[in-house]
Amino acid sequence: NKQKETLLITGGAGFIGSNFITYLMKKYPNRQILNIDKLTYAGKTDNLTEVENLENYHFIHGDIADDNLVNQLFQEHDITGIINFAAESHVDRSINDAKAFVQSNVLGTMILLQAARFDWEKKGELTTRRFHQISTDEVYGSLDNEGVFSEETPYDPRNPYSASKASANLLVKSFGYTYGMNIVISSSSNNYGPKQHEEKLIPTIISNALAGKPIPIYGDGKNIRDWLYVDDHCRAIDLIYHYGQTHAMYNVGGNNEKTNIEIATQVCEILDELAYNIKSVLSIDSFKDLITFTDDRKGHDRRYAVDATKLTNELGWKPTEDFTEGLRKTVEGYVQKWQQTSLTR
Ligand code: NAD
Numbered sequence: 001n002k003q004k005e006t007l008l009i010t011g012g013a014g015f016i017g018s019n020f021i022t023y024l025m026k027k028y029p030n031r032q033i034l035n036i037d038k039l040t041y042a043g044k045t046d047n048l049t050e051v052e053n054l055e056n057y058h059f060i061h062g063d064i065a066d067d068n069l070v071n072q073l074f075q076e077h078d079i080t081g082i083i084n085f086a087a088e089s090h091v092d093r094s095i096n097d098a099k100a101f102v103q104s105n106v107l108g109t110m111i112l113l114q115a116a117r118f119d120w121e122k123k124g125e126l127t128t129r130r131f132h133q134i135s136t137d138e139v140y141g142s143l144d145n146e147g148v149f150s151e152e153t154p155y156d157p158r159n160p161y162s163a164s165k166a167s168a169n170l171l172v173k174s175f176g177y178t179y180g181m182n183i184v185i186s187s188s189s190n191n192y193g194p195k196q197h198e199e200k201l202i203p204t205i206i207s208n209a210l211a212g213k214p215i216p217i218y219g220d221g222k223n224i225r226d227w228l229y230v231d232d233h234c235r236a237i238d239l240i241y242h243y244g245q246t247h248a249m250y251n252v253g254g255n256n257e258k259t260n261i262e263i264a265t266q267v268c269e270i271l272d273e274l275a276y277n278i279k280s281v282l283s284i285d286s287f288k289d290l291i292t293f294t295d296d297r298k299g300h301d302r303r304y305a306v307d308a309t310k311l312t313n314e315l316g317w318k319p320t321e322d323f324t325e326g327l328r329k330t331v332e333g334y335v336q337k338w339q340q341t342s343l344t345r
Contacts, residue, residue: 006032008079010064010112011086013037015196016134016230018047020085023234025051034077036060036070038104042089047195064108067115074119082116083132083241084109087168090199091138091161095298098160105164106171109133113175120181127182132241133172135187137226137251138162142301149306151187151249158299169249176247184244186237188252189306192326193230194333201260202327205267206334209287210278215268219296221261224303228254229321239315253306254319264291266324270331 011017012035037043051057062069088101120126140149141156157163176183236252268287
């Protein structure tokens, strides 16, 4: 009975989690949603204004690595599924200090798994209720110019963030093997879209450009990422959570490989049209003039590219957002927000 389902979403005040909750509550208006989020620097309840007043949406300000709190959640609610987005997510921060990454991404995942295992075992629901882990293509390491990551590519994480995400996946898999828990893992490429934290590439390009500050691009700018519009990712998660095979891994990719310098150039070209008034105040011909190459990130992975054929073949998913349009929409949204906040400054 779908009406009785209570889905626990973790990290739902962050970028992808908040887009997912908003998407899900529109699509399944009767579903009970519990969102537990620690509200780290990356989490914002403002990301959830579209759902916060719905009576089937419940927010819990808390840490997934707090086992008393997580166990209490299972006692107070009949949780019928979990989608675990909660994580420290910024590679640069993990290079400065990896501790919070192990705490939230590894320990936090284990505490959720364990609480779910105890509760669902007791209720005889271990193989029916689902634990869905949100993962990243970064667990596979780095590619040269050739090839793509498949679900069989061995894990080879190169920075503390991706190592913590790979570790979490291994724990999730182990709970599948050891206890027969109904787990599924989806590993997606770089997301873009509304509500992303300012520290990530596209929002940084926009906010620095509009403030007339240098736009920092690592190394030679030729590192390649595969970009996926966040709504396409949300649709993939919905399909995988509901219909993905038990114990399976699914890659989710946008089929959209771009170098960082291509992204910066394209964003600046859009800004040249949308924010020409700011451009003239700054007395520059183009926001591209602000692009500045900086020392490369330590251990900077060269290229990520994922093969999402399995997801397409099994569940009929394909990315639908055209990159040029998706990027324009995204930039427009951030410019509007920037203008609103600069009016109230
Ligand atoms: P984000 O940093 O925007 O959001 C993370 C959210 O988790 C924040 O709201 C934060 O407050 C919360 N959080 C962190 N630690 C917590 C804890 N211990 N307990 C409870 N809440 C906690 O990240 P995002 O970009 O939305 O990423 C969400 C998930 O998707 C992460 O697991 C990330 O590894 C994965 N992912 C992200 C991308 C991407 O391009 N952004 C790509 C692939 C996978």
